[in-house]
Amino acid sequence: MVKFKEWLIKNMTVLIAGAIGAFVFITIYGTKILNPCYTDWLMSGGDLSQHYLGWKMYRNGDWTFPIGLTDQLAYPYYTSVIFTDSIPVFAVFFKLISPILPNDFQYFGFWGIFCFILQGMLSAKILQKFLRKKSFILLGTAFFILSPIHIWRMFAHTALAAHWLILLAIYPIVYYEEKFYKSKNAVLIYGLLGILCSSIHLYFMPIVGMVLCGFLLVSMVKSKKIFESLLPLFSFLSMGIITVYLLGGFASHASAGGLGHYSFNLNSFFNPMGWSIFLKDLKTYTTGQYEGFAYLGLGVLFLLFVTLLHAVSEIHFSSVKLNKEMAAGQIEKIAYTLIVLLSLMAAVSPTISFGEHLLAKVPIPAAIEKIWSIFRASGRLVWPAVYFLVLFAICGDRVFVDRCSTLPANQPEKLGRRIDLKLLILAFCILLQVIDLSDRFKSIHNRFATEVQYQSMLSDPFWEEAMKEEKIEHFIFTKPGDQALLYSITELASNHQIDIGDFYFARGIKNGTIQETLNEAWSNPRDDNLYLFTQKEERLRAARFKGNLYHADDIFIGYTGELNAQKMTEQEVRDLLFIDVTFQDKKYMKGDGEDKDGIRYLEPGGLSYGPYVAAPKGIYKVTVLGKGLQSANVFCHYNNGSTPIDIYNLKQSNERIEFELNAVEDIPNLEVLIQNRSDSQIQIENIWITVWDDDRREVE
Structure with a gap:
């Protein structure tokens, strides 16, 4: 008991700093998210839903070796919980004790307050080395806890x-x-x-x-x-x-592109990017440089300015000697400087920019670029530099820069006044920091402190009836463009111990792997699969499904057996074999032109492309209606333009283009390209894509 009391007294400052971290967390985020059974706040979309559902599906899967793998998210392939950013160390631990946990359980709120507490405790421990007064240490700790780069990542990229x-x-x-x-x-x-x-x-x-x-x-x-x-x-x-x-x-998992696009901009230390009520946002060279967000906060910027003035004013440059002995004696400061330089160089490269201007682009060998692309969001690597700047701002005038002049021994009262002034400056800068970031704090508080109720996009009673079919073990679908729909499907699957065929990963599965599995599943339907056609562009594939077809929540559902729900009629299925493409908002258009009342007006040289429909293996007739079409070139591609498709029996007139194409394999993203090669405007009123049988007749 005596030893514990001694330990408590010795570490009281650090413990108080941890309590300050917890207090700041609760002030900003509220307490509702600390309830481990409250999960609706995690289903609002974005990365939070990815983290939570990744953990939930990982929890449902059997134990494997390696222990972080699961086949629940990209069946039948095993993927790692690392790539759902679900904080793997927590995911594994809570999976171990999963049998005693409630069905609805989350650890992300606890993770948040845990990070704030440790941020406070460790910063206090570091500051204890440089500052003697406890009041200085605790005030200094607040700058680390209130760091915008720390708070922004919480519940955005939670880990x-x-x-x-x-x-x-x-x-x-x-x-x-x-x-x-x-x-x-x-x-x-x-x-x-x-x-x-x-x-x-x-x-x-x-x-x-x-x-x-x-x-x-x-x-x-x-x-x-x-x-x-x-x-x-x-x-x-x-x-x-x-x-x-x-x-x-x-x-x-495949590496991703974007190296340089997500780099650090040299204005990022003072570019608030929406975090300041005083400073205006500054321009960046790329839209991805938000990843290099490193705004210090106006309080830290002001404190850094004051510290620099004080520190520089106390250097007697004439007495500074640059030699080996001096370097050895100042090795910690040299090490801090080295870390800052490494951090800046790694974060700013390979695209060096200031504001909207490119200063230089560092050429790097392809082999190094491939490895470096694993950490493509290089702007994040600036964080060590940020924290050393904060540390310097707090203590730099007393530690980082040697004092070459000291107060006379008979003037201790001046030192006392100086320390009091330092205390006032720290307190003022904390207040300035809080006020500067206050709007963002209010926004975060309103989002997380208010209880929400999740509403799934799958509201049709069909789903609960379908889930009563015990044979269903897998959801087979192409990842929908609507991320909220993907999360609704995943949430439904997780609640019924069903795995899915694809998910939103921080690093995707290697190209072609998922598609090969989907093609095999569609070609040979099984009664343990529920087939979901989640996009309008998949109606041709849905119509040719070898089994019963259902419709719920704008999704076509295929199943080889019978479900307790009304099937689509033969006429409804036949209607799916015809795709009517209309135009709006210049979607899938390159060059000059406009969309008005569903009609595309394409200027000379303009290109219309799309609609990226899924076309199973077979013969198709394509009809284009409009005006001036005799002056248009027409092509067909898939795989984002990389694979051409031969067209046959082309007939072209002023108001109509007709042709056929033979898809020798399943096409995930068929596009029809129409280029205006004339000197005047052409009109495209519609595009029809119809399934034909082997005798060149429309399928009935």
């Missing part, structure tokens, strides 16, 4: 809110002399970080890796033992790789 991992990586550098000069301690903490980074979000591997580089520099200079100094690096990488393997992270 990426674990910014306390960055602070935990900084901790061994700050306390190297006290605790981490022994390689054993460093190996343990960075090994733990390897496990945590790879089991929370993979982007933290390069982010923490850059901080680790700073630690290695300090260790090598101070210990002068190169091999031992590298052991934390081996520990970090090996633990990370092993954890990724155990979670199934090396499964068949």
